Amino acid sequence: xxxMTRAADTHRAAGLFHALSDETRLALIGMxxxxxxxxxxxxxxxxAAQSRLSFHLKVLKDAGVVNDRKExxxxxxxxxxxxxxxxxxxxxxxxxxxxALAVRRTSGCCD
Amino acid sequence: xxxMTRAADTHRAAGLFHALSDETRLALIGMxxxxxxxxxxxxxxxxAAQSRLSFHLKVLKDAGVVNDRKExxxxxxxxxxxxxxxxxxxxxxxxxxxxALAVRRTSGCCD
DNA sequence: TTGTCATATCAAGAACCATTGATATATTGA
DNA sequence: TCAATATATCAATGGTTCTTGATATGACAA
Numbered sequence: 001x002x003x004m005t006r007a008a009d010t011h012r013a014a015g016l017f018h019a020l021s022d023e024t025r026l027a028l029i030g031m032x033x034x035x036x037x038x039x040x041x042x043x044x045x046x047x048a049a050q051s052r053l054s055f056h057l058k059v060l061k062d063a064g065v066v067n068d069r070k071e072x073x074x075x076x077x078x079x080x081x082x083x084x085x086x087x088x089x090x091x092x093x094x095x096x097x098x099x100a101l102a103v104r105r106t107s108g109c110c111d
Numbered sequence: 112x113x114x115m116t117r118a119a120d121t122h123r124a125a126g127l128f129h130a131l132s133d134e135t136r137l138a139l140i141g142m143x144x145x146x147x148x149x150x151x152x153x154x155x156x157x158x159a160a161q162s163r164l165s166f167h168l169k170v171l172k173d174a175g176v177v178n179d180r181k182e183x184x185x186x187x188x189x190x191x192x193x194x195x196x197x198x199x200x201x202x203x204x205x206x207x208x209x210x211a212l213a214v215r216r217t218s219g220c221c222d
Numbered sequence: 223t224t225g226t227c228a229t230a231t232c233a234a235g236a237a238c239c240a241t242t243g244a245t246a247t248a249t250t251g252a
Numbered sequence: 253t254c255a256a257t258a259t260a261t262c263a264a265t266g267g268t269t270c271t272t273g274a275t276a277t278g279a280c281a282a
Contacts, residue, residue, distance in 0.1 A: 054230055074279095094137070133239090162242070185259085186258075
């Protein structure tokens with residue numbers, strides 16, 4: 001949806017940033033950069049308890065950052081490309097404006 | 112510093128994302144996009160308790176996202192442009208690789 | 223069918239984070 | 253000086269998040 005209230009945008013952005021605010025989750029994303037991996041592979045690479053891995057994958061999935069696919073006994077996780085577009089948009093929305101970079105305010109406030 | 116271990120990078124990225132993972136802080140950044148503002152202005156715009164505002168400004172400052180400048184009775188906060196460059200880099204490092212976007216793995220794992 | 227493996231979920235506790243109200247500090251104007 | 257204003261910090265509390273170990277579920281192989 002291309003139209004969203006500012007509040008909804010902010011809410012979504014905070015959710016995305018929260019999903020990325022943990023080192024374990026960033027490590028997982030790194031492992032998925034080149035393509036999908038099954039949980040067992042991630043577990044080997046990460047060396048973390050299974051339930052812990054499962055917890056973080058769920059956080060990423062709930063935030064829409066990854067998606068999963070079941071195949072027989074295994075579940076494969078992959079990055080969801082759209083989320084990264086959203087993320088780039090969110091960052092772009094936060095960046096100082098050209099004006100802010102140029103101007104150095106000198107007038108006082110509150111008077 | 113241009114050279115950093117992956118772990119340090121990840122740590123820094125998680126810190127930046129954490130600073131941005133709260134709606135109040137995102138709102139503050141929005142208020143600073145066009146240039147610096149004194150705390151009193153931010154307080155009016157935000158309508159939040161003073162200590163709460165101060166708390167969030169500190170989180171942003173500790174993460175390097177904003178900087179402050181004292182002038183007489185007032186303190187002015189502004190976005191720190193460098194942080195947004197770092198943020199863009201961090202996001203770029205997370206994005207699915209070209210390979211990931213092209214390839215659809217079909218082989219199984221763990222066998 | 224039974225056992226085993228891959229994964230998810232749950233419950234309890236620890237660690238962390240945000241909010242509030244109270245107090246401290248610094249600056250200025252009277 | 254004194255009082256008022258702007259801001260920061262602190263302590264207490266409640267809420268959320270993370271970790272761990274235990275248990276559940278579902279798929280497959282023997």
